[in-house]
Amino acid sequence: MEDKAKQIQELGARILRPERRICNEDLISSELAMAVMSDPLGKIRHACEATLLLSEKELAKADITLHEQQIATTIHTICLALQNAYVHQLIDTYGRIIDKWASIAWPFPRSEAKRWLEEWARDLEFTYWQGGQGDEKREAELKKIEDRYERMYEVTKSQCTMPTLQIFRTRFEMYAMPHITALMQKTLHLVSPSSYEMAMWSLQREAKKTKETGT
Numbered sequence: 001m002e003d004k005a006k007q008i009q010e011l012g013a014r015i016l017r018p019e020r021r022i023c024n025e026d027l028i029s030s031e032l033a034m035a036v037m038s039d040p041l042g043k044i045r046h047a048c049e050a051t052l053l054l055s056e057k058e059l060a061k062a063d064i065t066l067h068e069q070q071i072a073t074t075i076h077t078i079c080l081a082l083q084n085a086y087v088h089q090l091i092d093t094y095g096r097i098i099d100k101w102a103s104i105a106w107p108f109p110r111s112e113a114k115r116w117l118e119e120w121a122r123d124l125e126f127t128y129w130q131g132g133q134g135d136e137k138r139e140a141e142l143k144k145i146e147d148r149y150e151r152m153y154e155v156t157k158s159q160c161t162m163p164t165l166q167i168f169r170t171r172f173e174m175y176a177m178p179h180i181t182a183l184m185q186k187t188l189h190l191v192s193p194s195s196y197e198m199a200m201w202s203l204q205r206e207a208k209k210t211k212e213t214g215t
Helices: 002-016 025-037 040-052 056-061 066-083 110-121 135-143 148-158 162-188 193-213
Strands: 086-091 097-103
Touching (some): 025 040, 025 162, 040 066, 066 162, 097 148, 097 162, 110 148, 110 162, 135 148, 148 162
16 A cells, blocks of 8 residues: 555656756766765765766756856865775774774875865874884885875875874865855756655655665
């Protein structure tokens, strides 16, 4: 009975929906809906992905400038790196976690660190996790790197402390949020209300189902 009601609702939404305004409208609506329902890094990622799905004509219609497109691409790239940072665990003989550290797989070379990091991470403190073999030698190598951003790059890509990872994520979220909020507002004007509402309803239904079944 529940499946029948769901089919009727979906059919009604398709009938009432006006002719699509843009290509991939359902997919873009879904990305915008996921942005609303996600944590900060997820919100940033999905808002950027909604923008990156737009064609040149659609970008112009939404009044999204070339500069905003470039910012969206940059923000999306950094967001993925921070979101997918690998957390290492140091486990004792009893299987207990006694320490953690992180590695951020930056998708750019060390020589470009300043260009990618300066605008949002210029004054951040970063610390190197000390708990592995060869730490003294590694520390000495890091001190030889004169450029602050290249040193930041080397620390965070290999063995940064968990507080450093959290500081980077928080500062990036503060930097990116105003940009992606503006992009979301512009992109929302391109999708029909029924398409967006359908995407929200579908996500809420899936979230409820997951909560009930625990899967």
